[in-house]
Amino acid sequence: MGDFLEVDVNGEESFFLSKRVICSYSGRLSKLFGKAAKESRNLKVIFHDFPGGSEGFELMARFCYRNGTFEINPSNVSLLHCVAHFMEMDKSVGKTHNLLEQTEKSLDEIKYWTMSELLVALKQCQDLLPNASSSGIIKRLFDSLVGRLALTSEASPCPSTSSPDSSVVRFSCDSRSTESLKNSISQATWWFEDLVVLNPNLIEMVVKLMVSQKFDHATISRFLFFYQKSKCVCATTSHEKQKIIEIAINMLYLLDQSSISFKSLFGLLRIALNLNIGKSCRNRLENMMGLRMDQATLDNLLVPSPHGTNYLYDVNLILRFLKSFLLGGIHQAPLTRLQKVASLIDMYIAEVAPDPCLKPSKFVALIVALPDSARDSYDEIYRAMDMYLQVHGVLSAEEKMKVCCTLNYDKLSSEVCMHLAQNTKFPSKCAIQALTAQQSKLKSLLHETNQPDSPSDFKESDCKVKDEDSEQIVLYAGKLNVLSENEKLRAHLQGMQWRVMELEKVCKKMQTQMTKIMKSRSPSSARSLPRLFMPFF
Incomplete structure (x- = not known):
């Protein structure tokens, strides 16, 4: 013994x-x-x-x-x-x-194994970590696996034309029949279901190896979304789902962002919001989405507020998206992308404005999140602001001014300026600023109209400007024989004459209206100012 x-x-x-x-x-x-x-x-x-x-x-x-x-x-x-x-x-x-x-x-005989045998060996490694990693066997198995998948990918035609927003591979080879196209797609993605048997730890390892070996990023991203959906359905606990989501996000973060479906990212976000994922992982997901805000739709942005809050939509999330976009997402075609995002955010602001629980500070933060240059017009912001002030009628005068100060009055149309001037929900200072900005704009237009458009065609002495009365300005062509030498210039001058006449009439009308408004806004005046009906509201 x-x-x-x-x-x-x-x-x-x-x-x-x-x-x-x-x-x-x-x-x-x-x-x-x-x-x-x-x-x-x-x-x-x-x-x-x-x-x-x-x-x-x-x-x-x-x-x-x-x-x-x-x-x-x-x-x-x-x-x-x-x-x-x-x-x-x-x-x-x-x-x-x-x-x-x-x-x-x-x-050494691994190259002769079937795919099923290879996956059996890999699945067994799941319970042998970290020994399987330190012994080197898992690397040999992964090398064989990725090598086989790479051969499949190379055999698929036109892999670079795959669309990240599609669940299959798109090919630009028009000569192929529909049937051969389906076969090629199947060849490129047949392994998706096979790899679902692996746990998140092994998926993390294999994806990192794929990235290091220059595997097609669009294919990897589609697989990660497929894996996440398949595993989350089978997961029995929130902890398991959390692990799956975190691995998917961290691996997607390694890829070329243009290869990732933006729509699928929002689907991933809606799942992640209900799970207690790590802060760094959440920041990565939000950063990926924020960088491509110009690809979002209004429906994407209408994310419900977190549990335990009383406001309707998650405004803080959108503000974080915009921060990420401004920090790194406008280096390509910045003006075009900025304007697209600004148009989207203006629609979003209009959607959240009726929320009675939305604080003025958050409403203002949405408006000023983008630079002023992103908007050519502030008409939509005014409409959203009008709705916000109507719903939040209990705001103090100081709070109203903080909200209204975000308006750029120079970028308001004449119709909106006239409506604002008679809108009793807005402070009187706003009405004055709107009318002043509009008057300044009209004076500038009048000044520009009095200048010749084409100095190369005629000299200043050739065009005389005569002020007949306070209602119109008549332009005379002096030495130019317009009818015979330049028919286009004659038509242009006639158009300018009509435009100046109309602008002067509007300017006089606005001056009269401003005087009436100032009297009606005066504390000593008991008569209230009637609100005009504007058909575009």
Whole structure:
């Protein structure tokens, strides 16, 4: 009995083995016992991190008791390879048939394995981390897997034309038939369902390897969305879903952002909002989406507010999107992209304005989040502001002024300025500013109209301007024979004459209206100013 060794494997099971047999194959146990292996007393060994637990130890024991003759195949090679590394069962023990060498020979045949055998070996590695990683077997399996997938990708025509917003690959080869196109798509994505059996940790490893080997980013992104949807359906706990979502986000962050479906990112966001994902992971997702705000739609932005809040939509989320966009998303065609985002945000502001719980500070923050140059007109902002002030009638005068100060009166149309001037929901200062800005704009237009448009065609002395009365300005062409020399110039001058006449009439009318408004807004005046009906509201 003194030759026996008791082994406690991870607290799962205890084995009683011959010290002589086990030590002759395991360098780790041989070094552990040293001379004690030859003594007659019984010894006990306790393992806390034996790879594969009691199953792995039993396979190793069978190998030793069968004198190194044991069948190694794809279904057990991962486990045996990790055990061989852990127990140091290599040539150093002096055995001709050592376990590590035999598993290495089996792995040399990996190129002849079927895809199913390869996935079985990989799936077994899931429960062997970190031993599978340190032993090097998982890298060899991944190299083989990615190599096969890369060959499939290269065989698919026109991979660069794939659209990230499509669940399949789009090809530009018009000569192909519909049937061959479907076959090519199937060849490019057939492995999606196969890899779903792997856990998030292995998916993270394989995606990183794909990225390092220049795998098609559009294909990777489609797979990640497919994997996330498939695994989340099967996940039983929120913790499992959280892990899946975080891995998907972190891996998408490694890819070329133009290869990722923007619509799918919003779908991922709606799931992530209901899970307690890490802050850094959430920031990555928001940053990816914010950089491409110009691709969003109004429906995308109408994200419900977080649980526990009383306002309707998550305004803070949109503000974070805009911050990301301004920090890194306008380096390409900045003006066009800015204007597109500004138009979208103006529609969003109009949607959230009726929310009675939306604070003035958040409403103002939405308006000023983008630079003034992003908007050619502030008419839509005024309409949203009019609705906001109507719903929030209890705001103080100071709060109203803070809201109204975000308007750029120079970018309001004449119709809106006239409406604002008679809108009692707005402070009187706003009416004055609107009318002043409009009057200044008209004076500027009048001044520009009095200047010749084409100095190269005629000199200043050739055009005389005569002020007949306060209602019109008549332009005379002096030395030019317009009818015979330049018919276009004559038509242009006539148009300018009509325009100046109309602008002067509007200017006089606005001056009269401003005087009336000032009187009606005066505290001493008891008569209230009637509100005009404007058809565009």
